[in-house]
Amino acid sequence: MEDHYNIPTAPIVTARFADYxxxxxxxxGMLLRYSFPPHPVGFIPRSHLKDYIKGNDPYTGKPLMQEIIDALTKPLTEEEKNPVVPKRPGHPRLLPPDTEENLHRLFLESGWTDGLPIVLPTEERVAEMLTGTDADPNQVVGRMSIAYYEEKLEYTVEKVAVNAVMAGCRPEHLPVLLAIAATQHPSLPSSTTSFASMLCVNGPIRREIGMNCGLAALSPFNYANSVIGRAWTLMSINFGEARPGDTFMASTGHNLNYNNMTFGENEEDSPFEPFHVEKGFKPEESTVSIFRGWNVLGLGLGNAEEMAKVLRNLPSMAPTGTFVMDPLVARSLIDEGFKTKEELRKFFAEKTGYPPFAINFMVVGGQTNPLWITTDFVYTETESIDKWIPKDGIRKDKKPLRMPEPLVCKDGICTLPG
Amino acid sequence: MFLRYVFPPHPVGFIPKEKLRGYVDGINPVSGKPLMPEMVEALTKPLTEEEKNPVIEKRPKRPRLLPPDTEENLYRLFIENGWTDGNPIILPTEERVAEMLTGTDRDPQEVIGRMSVTTHQERLEYTVEKVAVIAVMAGCRPEHLPVLLAIAATEIPAFPSSTTSFSSMIMVNGPIRHEIGMNCGLAALSPFNYANSVIGRAWTLMSINFGDARPGDTFMHSLGHPINYNNLCHAENEEDSAFEPYHVEKGFKPEESTVTLFRGWNYNGINLGPAKAMAEALKRQSSMGRAGTFIMDPLVSAHLKDEGFKTKEELRQYIAKEAETFPQMINFIVVGGQTNPMWALTDYTPSITVSIDEWIPKTGIKKDEKPIRMPQPVLCKDGICGI
Amino acid sequence: MSKKLLTVLDPKGQPSGIFGKVLDLKNPMAILDPEKQPTSTLEAMIGQKMADRLDTLEGKTVYLVETGFAGAADFMKEVEGWFQRNMPSVKTVMRSKRGNMFTDDPELWQEIKEHGDAAIVGVGG
Amino acid sequence: MTRNNVVTVLDPRGQPSGVFGRRSSGDNPGTILSPRVRPVDDRESMEKLQMAERLDTLEGKLIYLVDVGFPGSKEFLEELAEWFKENMPSVKVVYKQKKFDPYSDDPELWEEIHANKGDGVILGVGG
Known part of the structure; x- marks a missing residue:
């Protein structure tokens, strides 16, 4: 309105967000003339609104209406005439040398971590991490911001490697993180509704870097699942500039932000085609698929009818549904007569009224119980990992770090150890 | 006792009768022999010598110290033995464990509990010192130790083994919340607070090492649960809540510090609307049993007071009637930074509320000279954002 | 990482010789609170002996006890069918264990003691 | 990991890029899911945006009250209109609702205000 139509405008925002x-x-740059009634203006009786209008702007202490009128009538100041977008100084590549103890404190007190212990990103460790890709360390991978209108921060392959070292990753994990970084999706997008994210890995890389697609895959029992999920959150904090109360406005926050429900899909035990193949990738390609939502119902038992009922009863802001199910459930759905995921989607769309494309299925679990998890997560995108893998293959340690393998139920007999 | 188990294929639940007939007439996949004859044999073949005098191999006591090694090898040892949650740890050197133990006056060798993630397998015993070892690994400081000792003494694991992927929640009340800098306001459940992060993680590391959780062996969660990483660790926002604090409702004094442990499966985090909508959501909630713990932003508690609910008890009675469930199955927690009047409905049930004070040193919580604090969220300055 | 040698403490709990025991019917919810769960010791468990086996099942009474897990009852019906087809002289008695799959059922064991020769119990899973 | 030897580490933060998010265009309401395709703005183009000259007075002017769609906005702007009727009756106010959702542009509405010679706009309520 102001610039294009030359019509003065007086924006009104509730006082809670005044600083922001x-x-x-x-x-x-543009110094719009805001005025701030008390917060909130929603869900409150009319009488309160009348008082707000007759009363003062709590932020400035001046009468609200006078402020609104001034916004449209007081002549422009010099500063308002030529807006300046402050150019923020870049961050140094290296931090001042210090003791390890002080650096751990610096990273925590600056809010560059998730609060848990990190591996300090020394030059030596970052150089070793960079052997995980052939890409040039200074290549810009993308820009990110957890908020919508904030200045986005740009990051290179090396910056991704720095956060990978902090998270406890090894070079073999770097290609997965570069693929995530390339999507420019933060794992904790800022919204007062407290978003959560989910990350599913498909293709050969799952086995090569020892991800867990079977028993207890969503729990903290697998090295790759833990550090990859965590690295995405560290990147979101440091590339998306997440500052609680300033840019990050989630009222209660979401506990899934710690690991972002990171797992490998159990393609081997699933009777359906893998998720990435559904999205047009070849089975032998490795990919990451990203989801975002709020609700996670961890305990689902019963047939397709029951699954649809639970999704229908899930109060959510978005008409979407993503099921994460044990291979036993997938096989019992086949027994129920659903030959492909497409047929499943049609059935669920009918039962919930959601569009078919907004309903997703992934298979993960160790076949100890025919369980499914219901979420209202929306699928955002799938990104290839292969282009970040070195020419001569994934860079593995001489003796790759692996936590104890859960005893995966071999098909059919699936005996449970004593 | 060498019971004579016979193994039909898995599972026997939710599959058609003909298939079960096939199992009975078929082969025991483990032994490769026909199933029913094996069953008959289990009842008729005479006892072997071994079966006559059962022996349970007595697991040896573990050494207090691990063999000295380089840092790198020790990291590998902890990961390859499954003693961690996969994320980096602080190695528990004698020096660091001694420093952590200054967080309590209790005798390091005092046995404070036994735990197992299963209901029937051997429980592992642990001392105050072992809890300090876990605390160091998790990244804690001495000021966090009393909370961990209180949790450890309940002998409750964060993920009791069932094939249905349990998850748990830690909620802290009382003065200790602010003394150790926990977050009960904006983004309390997200990874932006040092104390919330390391305390939540420590309970997971305890459950792995004291509860002897070994996936596929003692830990049978089919899919697992993402909340097992931090166990929803937070403090209640007593200051901005319109109701009395959780622990006061359970009979503790406001100035007492307590920790409450919950357990459940479902987190349903995006709801708006008055008490009626809360009852409706609880009624529609699909879960085992009709328990419900509402986690609400302080703004919601203020709205509910405006609606005429003076206390949590009045609200509980109303919702129980509307949702046709038992009042004692319903609990309320207030946490959040008042940027959105939302509430989450979970099917979590409280396991126990215990005092933290008995573990705090006589001279008070042992704080570092300059306690480590992550950036504090900008809380809503009272007045301009109140109702 | 420096090559210096470090000594660290072992993080695992110590074997306690204490084991959980089947829950008594009066308190089925005890499973949720470790302090209320009945426990047994290594020594007590070693003291338990297995029963002498029968010479044959022919003409005997075998109790088929389903423990409450999904599919257990149907499975036991199939076992009963097998006996009727292959060992008709075996008398089978179908029973469901009271309480839930984790609780003891002393009355049922007493009944089997008085009227039965053997028991087939299942299906865990 | 001896805690007192001195080491140098790299800074983990991204670099300011001078690139900012811009509201999504009207024909694609709702937040476009992939950040890569969302419209962006840069420092230079943003610095060229000029604020309009202010009115000498509101008396006798035509002011548009634009509701952006957050809960309570409609009621608040209606009370605002009430205030003008009581205190500045000569000010003509027109209440309008922005199409789509709070995050999307509404070029037709701006065009309409311009075409009808609106003198000023009061826009709200964010929060």
């Missing part, structure tokens, strides 16, 4: 909005607009 003023800082945000300063960083965008």
């Amino acid at each position: 909005i003023l800082k945000d607009s300063r960083s965008h």
